[in-house]
Amino acid sequence: MSDIQKKKIYKPFPISGFPEWLPEVRRIEQQWFDIIRATFERYGFCSIETPSVETLDALSAKSEEDGADVDKEVYVIERLHKEDGDKEARLALHFDQTVPFARYTAQHFNDLIFPFKRYQMQRVWRGERPQKGRFREFYQCDIDVINVDHIPLHFDAEMPAVIWEVFEQLPGVDVSEIQIRISNRKILMGFLDSLILPTSEGIERPLSNLEKIETIRCIDKLEKLGKRETYNQIMFTTMMGVAQLTEPFLDLCTQKFTNSDDLIDAIQMNKHIDTSHPMIREGIEELSFVMNHLTHLPEGAVVADLGIVRGLDYYTGTVYETVFKDNPTYGSICSGGRYDDLAGNYINKSLPGVGISIGFSRLFDYLREAGKLPLDGRISPADVMVVLPSEEQRATANQTAQALRARGINVEVFHSPSKIKRQMAYAEKKGIPYVWFPPFDAEGAHEVKDMKTGEQNSADPASWEIPA
RNA sequence: GCGGCUGUAGCUCAGUGGUAGAGCCCUCGGUUGUGAUCCGAGUGGUCGCGGGUUCAAGUCCCGUCAGUCGCCCCA
Numbered sequence A: 001m002s003d004i005q006k007k008k009i010y011k012p013f014p015i016s017g018f019p020e021w022l023p024e025v026r027r028i029e030q031q032w033f034d035i036i037r038a039t040f041e042r043y044g045f046c047s048i049e050t051p052s053v054e055t056l057d058a059l060s061a062k063s064e065e066d067g068a069d070v071d072k073e074v075y076v077i078e079r080l081h082k083e084d085g086d087k088e089a090r091l092a093l094h095f096d097q098t099v100p101f102a103r104y105t106a107q108h109f110n111d112l113i114f115p116f117k118r119y120q121m122q123r124v125w126r127g128e129r130p131q132k133g134r135f136r137e138f139y140q141c142d143i144d145v146i147n148v149d150h151i152p153l154h155f156d157a158e159m160p161a162v163i164w165e166v167f168e169q170l171p172g173v174d175v176s177e178i179q180i181r182i183s184n185r186k187i188l189m190g191f192l193d194s195l196i197l198p199t200s201e202g203i204e205r206p207l208s209n210l211e212k213i214e215t216i217r218c219i220d221k222l223e224k225l226g227k228r229e230t231y232n233q234i235m236f237t238t239m240m241g242v243a244q245l246t247e248p249f250l251d252l253c254t255q256k257f258t259n260s261d262d263l264i265d266a267i268q269m270n271k272h273i274d275t276s277h278p279m280i281r282e283g284i285e286e287l288s289f290v291m292n293h294l295t296h297l298p299e300g301a302v303v304a305d306l307g308i309v310r311g312l313d314y315y316t317g318t319v320y321e322t323v324f325k326d327n328p329t330y331g332s333i334c335s336g337g338r339y340d341d342l343a344g345n346y347i348n349k350s351l352p353g354v355g356i357s358i359g360f361s362r363l364f365d366y367l368r369e370a371g372k373l374p375l376d377g378r379i380s381p382a383d384v385m386v387v388l389p390s391e392e393q394r395a396t397a398n399q400t401a402q403a404l405r406a407r408g409i410n411v412e413v414f415h416s417p418s419k420i421k422r423q424m425a426y427a428e429k430k431g432i433p434y435v436w437f438p439p440f441d442a443e444g445a446h447e448v449k450d451m452k453t454g455e456q457n458s459a460d461p462a463s464w465e466i467p468a
Numbered sequence B: 001g002c003g004g005c006u007g008u009a010g011c012u013c014a015g016u017g018g019u020a021g022a023g024c025c026c027u028c029g030g031u032u033g034u035g036a037u038c039c040g041a042g043u044g045g046u047c048g049c050g051g052g053u054u055c056a057a058g059u060c061c062c063g064u065c066a067g068u069c070g071c072c073c074c075a
Helices: A002-006 A023-042 A056-066 A098-107 A154-169 A185-194 A209-220 A227-237 A240-253 A260-269 A278-292 A360-369 A391-405 A420-430
Strands: A053-055 A091-093 A116-125 A137-146 A178-184 A196-198 A204-206 A302-304 A318-324 A334-339 A353-358 A384-386 A411-413 A434-437 A447-450 A456-458
Touching (some): A023 A137, A053 A098, A098 A353, A137 A360, A154 A178, A154 A278, A154 A353, A178 A185, A185 A209, A209 A227, A384 A420
Parallel strands (some): A178 A302
Antiparallel strands (some): A053 A091, A196 A204, A334 A353, A434 A447
């Protein structure tokens, strides 16, 4: 007794950035996963799952070369009682699903059929400071296509089409509030490539790599900073000349184009962009192609937006970001793009790919916070609760439940005989919509009560169906 | 990694240096076989933790931990 009193209580507290839901919310989350999975499979994407961990080497292979310091966000995992001299490979939790997918493709190269279309819905981890819409553990739902040597551009258009179809089905999501934004990195890269900077010595020179990177960084924040501040930032981080040269492009980046004709017109009217530059021309052609193959979606669902650059990532062509129209700075809820050579760090083959990833937890939490999830008080998945009038009636109650379950109805039998009042209150609190009364005696009949209307009628467990 | 704000009951929060509070939740009751409402009763707190000031600290000071918002970066 005194042991129990002295028992140490580890008071539970939430761990920041590691969300968990009550059953009612979790039910909706599960529905979402089902819808996403079914839609991905409707387009022929195969499911794979990779381990939560990769070796630290495999994980950081990509970031080393393009300077994206993701490794600061990586969680390393190790045994608590590891000996100092242990020579185990260092393991780390994956921070996305693209890098593990690349490793997977390289590893199973001989056993895969290309183009390899796969989807993956797993948790990922990032050691960031959590805030609204930003977690340290969260779900991503990725689709990617990877092929040997060449990947048809049609896939670039398929990605947003699949995603839009998912959004249309998710309970709580209003697609009129969502916008998929597409660009092609070749346009911005080609533009920066084409610039000639006059210097104080009267010599002309192209932009340095550092100047390009800083400019890209600034344009990436255009929506948040506004044009004026972006211009200033480019000036501060590079030099006045670079800011002046890129200003006409900033104008273009603030616009959204609902079709490729408008985009091409705007670019051609902008005299500061050399559309004969090979990379720029290619980028425009690709972006137009993608836009032209998405015309079956509602107007404004997908827009061309040259301000989409996707940071310093591995993308080389098409890039996607998705936002809430009335709250774009909340962050992207679905993004991705095309990469020339994803698996090149793991295998000596050319494996280009294109993919997109739903920021599941970010999207889900946004709607949860906004109170837009269709929560209906259904805490339990049970459709029916069978009343247990007495211990003698338990066999009858169980048989009733089994008869209903046999036809796909979710049924819970009340756990122990007690006042009917208590049993009803339990069903009410759990949001179970129907309460079933087996016969209280040999003469009685089965009855079922609709908890919403209060209506109660006799019913046959062998044939009763949930009313539509 | 850097800055702002906040820590009192399971939850939301009052509490002006002087006895620890409210609402909700939860448990029980309001008699026969029926929920939500209503009425009554009850459980529940080392005031995040550690130090300091004071006759006296939930309250003031310092530190620390946690949460939260923002920056960096990103889904």
